[in-house]
Amino acid sequence: MPHPQAQASSVEDLGDDEYLNDFVAGDSDTELVRADIEDSGDDDEEARVPPKATKRKADQLEANDDDDFTEDGGEAIAGAMKAKGTAASATTTSAGEPDATEKKKKKKKKVTKDYSINQSALLDAEGIPQRNCSDFAQKAGDETLVAFIRDYLFKNRSSKLFSAASPLAVGSPKAIIISGSAIRAAHLARLVRACGTCKVAKLFAKHFKIADQTRVLNTEVFPLAVGTAGRVLALLKNGALKVDELDFVIMDGTYRDEKQRTLFDVPENKPEVIALLKAVREASPTTEICIY
Template sequence: MAQTTIQSKESYKTGGDDLDDGLELDPDLLAGSDEEGDDDSDIERNVDEELGSNDDDEKDLPPLEGEEDEIVKSPIIEPKKRKVEEVIEGDDHDQQDKECNQDNSDEARQAEKKRRKKEKEKERKAKKRQNQSGITSETIPTHLPKSDLSSILLKSIKESYPSSSSVELDDIQIPESNLLDPPNYTPIPNPPSTVSNTENKKSDMEQFKPLQKRIQDLSENLSKKKLNVGQPQIIILALSGLRCADLVRGVRDVKGDGEVAKLFAKHFKLADQVKYLHQKKVSIAVGTPARVGKLLTEDAIKITSETVLLLDISHQDSKTRTILNLPEVRDELWKSVFSGKSRETLLKGGVKIGAF
């Protein structure tokens, strides 16, 4: 009976340790503790579920103030962003440099194109003027036959009187009887002259050799004639006052017994030149068409059949213009010197006209 009781008690043994200490746990207490544990676990699950729902709600909530700035200003992202911006900015500068270089090269090409076009236009105009005047690089004006010289002068006259008829031009042009015959000596080529060569005396002498030789040839007959006051033996008409100054220096060695008169407006008043011509014996007078025309009108210059008038038709200025095609000078030549009273004084006096 006692064993049966012990066995029944052992069948309820559910906990404790292996020591036989005679202590046993009450099954009812054990069962209660399990049930309580289940309740705790349920409570914990309910709490977790509630917490979980709160986590979901937190996910939907907007970030707190300051959190977004902290993300943007993160020390990890900022250098990367700056580096990307620097690369992009560098590419932009490279592109701008390329575009700038391209623009500069385009401007340089356009400038070069304009320069070449300008030079070609200048050459074209120079050739046109030469064709109109009939003077080329091969032309030696000192040895032009009367017919050729008359043709060249007539072309220049037509430019000054474009609306004149052929009958009117016959009254304006210079008769061939007043033109000089070409000389007998071998012609000396006239070197190209577009600017003043006052700094190079050797060049001056080379430039004026054709003129000096022409004056020497003419002086063989003129030297026998007596010099009179106000009666130049040779009158030279040039393009400008600067050219006249060069010519004065070029003819000093062949001027003979008389003086070289400067008949141009630069530093010389008309009244002073009239007074000078009334007092001095002049062998060579060098002047511009405008001033010489006025002096002829004032009867300050006396013309005879021995007077020679030479036209400086070979000299060209920096724009390849000559006394025959520079409009203002050309018009003075034909409308001041060879027109009105001046023309009458020259032609009736029997002046001989040549060129160099």
């Protein structure tokens, strides 16, 4: 059985607990037995117990009380202390600042920002006018690119221009699509074949030498062309690509790569794109720039 003083010390730390206060207050063995007898409702004759038996029953009651305290009371006390400690950890410091737990939670909040360049604003700042294509009813994307070119930009004349017997001059496309990479350009070239039966020029560096592209442009008719800004600009400068009959330069502006960058967001692309658009506008002022 624990020493009474040890019991008293632990209970004082706990604060108000009616059962433990009674236990520490020093109830005698006789009082414990009397209370037990009174609760049982036995008569006076049965209540007369020899002193030796009374002492033995008191010892048994105290042992039971100790067991109850260890098994039930200890768990309740531990739970109360744990709850008190948890509540204290959620409070703020005396200076009114959040504790370490609250600060840690605030650090976990992450705001994702979109650092994409405003393409229209960029071209406006460079003095490059754009065609307003807001009246195109369908959402921009690969699935609607053919409809955008064939049914919107070249409405009522696409069947003639994009046929195998197109009346255009060699090396003089009616529309050029500019993409951010050779892989993307190859994909777009496959898509725009659905515009008609005409040939589509592939004006990018992947697997194609500029000398070979120059030779083909000087001998073949390509109503549609797809390429990267750097290679298209090089072919424009060497005279193989002609823009006299060019109606539209279509910028592949809605596509994002694996890093969520558009054509204008890639640092190495931006100078070449701006240089190409300015060169086209200078050589053919009637050519319109579209961001799709």
